Amino acid sequence: MAVDSIKLIDIIKAIADKINEKREYLTQLDSAIGDADHGINMSKGFKAVVEKITNMGDKDCGTILKTVGMTLVSTVGGASGPLYGTAFMKAGQAVAGKVNLDFNDLISVCEAALEGIKYRGKAEKGEKTIVDALEPAVEALRKHRSEGLKTALQEAVKAAKKGMEYTKNIIAKKGRASYLGERSLGHQDPGATSCYIMLETLADQLLDKKS
Amino acid sequence: MAVDSIKLIDIIKAIADKINEKREYLTQLDSAIGDADHGINMSKGFKAVVEKITNMGDKDCGTILKTVGMTLVSTVGGASGPLYGTAFMKAGQAVAGKVNLDFNDLISVCEAALEGIKYRGKAEKGEKTIVDALEPAVEALRKHRSEGLKTALQEAVKAAKKGMEYTKNIIAKKGRASYLGERSLGHQDPGATSCYIMLETLADQLLDKKS
Amino acid sequence: MKKIINNPEYVVEEMLEGMVRAFPQYVRKLEGYNVIVRADAPVKGKVALVSGGGSGHEPSHAGYVGKGMLDAGVAGAVFTSPTPDQIFEAIKAVDGGAGVLLVIKNYTGDVMNFEMAADMARAEGIEVESVIVNDDVAVENSTYTVGRRGIAGTVFVHKIAGAKAQAGGTLEEVKAVAEKVIKNVRSMGMALTPCIVPAAGKPTFTIGDDEMEIGMGIHGEPGTMRTKLMKADEVVDHLMSKILADLPLESGDEVAVMINGLGGTPLMELFIMNKKVGQILDGKGIKVFRTYVGEFMTSLEMAGASVTLLKLDDELKSLLSAPADTPAFKQL
Amino acid sequence: MKKIINNPEYVVEEMLEGMVRAFPQYVRKLEGYNVIVRADAPVKGKVALVSGGGSGHEPSHAGYVGKGMLDAGVAGAVFTSPTPDQIFEAIKAVDGGAGVLLVIKNYTGDVMNFEMAADMARAEGIEVESVIVNDDVAVENSTYTVGRRGIAGTVFVHKIAGAKAQAGGTLEEVKAVAEKVIKNVRSMGMALTPCIVPAAGKPTFTIGDDEMEIGMGIHGEPGTMRTKLMKADEVVDHLMSKILADLPLESGDEVAVMINGLGGTPLMELFIMNKKVGQILDGKGIKVFRTYVGEFMTSLEMAGASVTLLKLDDELKSLLSAPADTPAFKQL
Ligand SMILES: Nc1ncnc2c1ncn2[C@@H]1O[C@H](COP(=O)(O)OP(=O)(O)O)[C@@H](O)[C@H]1O
Ligand SMILES: Nc1ncnc2c1ncn2[C@@H]1O[C@H](COP(=O)(O)OP(=O)(O)O)[C@@H](O)[C@H]1O
Ligand SMILES: [Mg+2]
Ligand SMILES: [Mg+2]
Numbered sequence A, B: 001m002a003v004d005s006i007k008l009i010d011i012i013k014a015i016a017d018k019i020n021e022k023r024e025y026l027t028q029l030d031s032a033i034g035d036a037d038h039g040i041n042m043s044k045g046f047k048a049v050v051e052k053i054t055n056m057g058d059k060d061c062g063t064i065l066k067t068v069g070m071t072l073v074s075t076v077g078g079a080s081g082p083l084y085g086t087a088f089m090k091a092g093q094a095v096a097g098k099v100n101l102d103f104n105d106l107i108s109v110c111e112a113a114l115e116g117i118k119y120r121g122k123a124e125k126g127e128k129t130i131v132d133a134l135e136p137a138v139e140a141l142r143k144h145r146s147e148g149l150k151t152a153l154q155e156a157v158k159a160a161k162k163g164m165e166y167t168k169n170i171i172a173k174k175g176r177a178s179y180l181g182e183r184s185l186g187h188q189d190p191g192a193t194s195c196y197i198m199l200e201t202l203a204d205q206l207l208d209k210k211s
Numbered sequence C, D: 001m002k003k004i005i006n007n008p009e010y011v012v013e014e015m016l017e018g019m020v021r022a023f024p025q026y027v028r029k030l031e032g033y034n035v036i037v038r039a040d041a042p043v044k045g046k047v048a049l050v051s052g053g054g055s056g057h058e059p060s061h062a063g064y065v066g067k068g069m070l071d072a073g074v075a076g077a078v079f080t081s082p083t084p085d086q087i088f089e090a091i092k093a094v095d096g097g098a099g100v101l102l103v104i105k106n107y108t109g110d111v112m113n114f115e116m117a118a119d120m121a122r123a124e125g126i127e128v129e130s131v132i133v134n135d136d137v138a139v140e141n142s143t144y145t146v147g148r149r150g151i152a153g154t155v156f157v158h159k160i161a162g163a164k165a166q167a168g169g170t171l172e173e174v175k176a177v178a179e180k181v182i183k184n185v186r187s188m189g190m191a192l193t194p195c196i197v198p199a200a201g202k203p204t205f206t207i208g209d210d211e212m213e214i215g216m217g218i219h220g221e222p223g224t225m226r227t228k229l230m231k232a233d234e235v236v237d238h239l240m241s242k243i244l245a246d247l248p249l250e251s252g253d254e255v256a257v258m259i260n261g262l263g264g265t266p267l268m269e270l271f272i273m274n275k276k277v278g279q280i281l282d283g284k285g286i287k288v289f290r291t292y293v294g295e296f297m298t299s300l301e302m303a304g305a306s307v308t309l310l311k312l313d314d315e316l317k318s319l320l321s322a323p324a325d326t327p328a329f330k331q332l
């Protein structure tokens, strides 16, 4: 695998499309345990991201990822803006200056994103947040690294999905849903869901087109 | 005819009963062209009046009427409080010190009441107010004075009724209904109506019981 | 009826108790009367200002009792003028020997009750004058009727006449400047929803989800016209055109602006209205000297607002700018 | 949706324009940002206070920008925390060389966005500290969760820390007194109706005509419990018992009281609530030092109210009593 800047931009655009497609669904999940804006927030952010990066094909991958992060931070607001924003900014730092990303870089990007989210949000696994989807995915990537891109990515997506679904069974300890206490049980976390959607889109982009 | 203080108190109580009976009706008339409180205002006032005068049988008629007026003024508020209050206060002045009222006194009482209302409200006939019922009644009393109490009173009530009904055909120039302009047409004036009710009750009390 | 109240019969009494508890440094209540007076009343040698009317217009009028504005606010039942004996007690309690000015909103009931109280006070040797505020241009003016209603513009009368009195003006001078304000102030309002008088328990009128009422009074009386919902800019255009048609203003003139919420409308919407008011005045070269945005003369929980313009001269500017310290109107 | 607005997308921008037009003597807007700063910012040598949050809580926070309170208010989209770049611009614009204190309400989004802005400012050599207000006792406190929300008690932090800064306090001192306020302030709210976020166009929740919601936040989030309508006295009893269970007060202690309307509730009802609050405090021998009744931290047009108690000592009393001059909070 080798992802150059043009390909990276395509992947991010695909993520933006998917997020926009799931706008209502994510908002609906947030209305049950939050303030009914997660889909609105994310699609607003990624719309701005697409505008910003479309013509950045001549920039390195680190710069592109950093731009995604800064754009999310400065357009989304709320909780998901700083969280995903920090994730992309850290990811960009992890591959600063690179014009091509290989499999190991990809793992670094995901690790850095997770680190960014945990640094910013101070959440651990099991608190009904983005971390519940992202951390299992990163763990799977590491565990299956030796089996190659395809297996590792597929396992990561599977793990993210399982983590996302598990959020139904736990009480929120972070974010707006935590005010609900027990009443947050039975509802799937919107942030974990958007994270799963992004990882799934990433895998689709990398595996279908076999680059 | 001779109305002593006890009888005067009975008449006022009868008026209070009648007003209370017509509470909803008067309020409903006021809701069409005013602020839907005339019946409430009047019955609140007369309830207080009854409490005040019940034990005033040993006082002269002037004092009793003055007390009615002062009580209306200090409990009703709005427009009808000062208007009817002044009417009764002036009526009391007109028969100050008298322990018995004869037919001529009765006419003086009505004249003074009209004078009080016009002094206070500065309304003329034809402006859709209390005056439209009371002034024709006073005119009829004067005109038929020589024909005796019964005829004069009957004519007065008839004139008041005609005046009250006429208010449907005119535009309000005084009071809250005047803000409606043309839209006040077709509605009977609540104040003219309460005035007619009082005069009718007075006549019933004086004529049925032939005192 | 959704209200945070106890007994609809005692809302006025309970409200006044809550108010006096909140602001003992400013006001006290006359025992046995629904009258709020300055804590330090009577102020010796100062002309005293008394206003009032039906309750339900809070913070009017008791909220304006304090230094630089009113000496007493008399609270009637909800939307019903107070009775003369209440007003008379207020006059007696605040008369500091320099006379008393009554500021009356132009409603038949208010005018008569205040005038009777004035007569009672004069009979006791207190010098009393009165002015009648009639700023609502929604109602056609005519010498053959009772004329216009008094609405939010009344607060400018309180402020400016209050400043004149605080500055030591004589009764004649205070009355003269109050009348100058009345001559130069115009208002007009609109509403999105009716309100519910607690004792009645039902709305004062009904209105569709897509309708609004233009030319509302402040007692839940119907307005002069009902229309489909308009955008804020259109609403303001309409209100301003009525006001400007009646108040002769030329380029270079200065005005004070008041955007008054009727009770249920959030500040956000009042500011959006003010944006358009400012744009219209800019377009005509009329200078805004001061703007007041908030709830000054309400109609219980009615959603809606009124716009008031006051044309200023140097005297009015300096009195409007004078400090005031009352529970609901403070200016440093 | 019945609102006096133009385009739901631009309500914040239009509101800020209307605000700056209304109060040019107090505030100006940073070009290109939804940030309101003191007209005379930066004030050289004074610690600067920056607060903000989602819009829809007006007059919070921009209404408190002025002498003796905030130096900047940052306005996010309705009910959405502003982004770090906006907050960063605010910090830069008001830093007068003595450092900047951020007053943050405890919501995950607000905390993260403000902290990122603080990092950005520190990277430019500006001294920045922050405090997090969490006065809402409706939410169970726990070290394992994000803890309580910040609601109306925040205004006491603005007032008291603002007074300390105005008096020349150092950043450390201003932060310390802000934290003292946070330690001693408790609030709880209730609502009768939901509100409508303009961009959403429908109510944040549905509620029956005979129901009320207890323990409401200020973003239309559901409360902690839904009940049948209660009388004002019962509502206040409930709110006060929760507050008093959490704030240790003894006979002889002194408090400041705030009765805060959420936007759609008339002043009359707030005063009726204050009557009961005063009675309860009287019964416990707790002295009321000052009371504030009005709309301080709203939730658009939501009908409802919150009660806030702040336990005072001599330092807090003197800072609370200090003058303030802002569009929405004036004290002489
Ligand atoms: N501290 C945190 N760490 C990680 N994720 C968090 C944290 N707090 C909230 N989230 C995520 O943010 C999501 C909500 O995002 P969003 O609705 O856009 O923001 P807001 O809560 O400010 O309205 C939650 O579903 C949760 O997954
Ligand atoms: N100037 C006036 N002169 C005589 N009657 C008047 C005048 N103004 C109003 N009224 C009478 O008062 C009646 C309304 O009384 P009411 O409803 O009790 O008072 P308010 O108008 O203050 O609510 C009207 O129907 C009218 O007959
Ligand atoms: Mg959300
Ligand atoms: Mg009436």
Ligand SMILES: [Mg+2]
Pocket (backbone or CB within 6 Å): B035, B037, B078, B079, C079, C080, C081, C109
């Ligand atoms: Mg009335």
Ligand SMILES: [Mg+2]
Pocket (backbone or CB within 6 Å): A035, A037, A078, A079, D079, D080, D081, D109
């Ligand atoms: Mg949100």
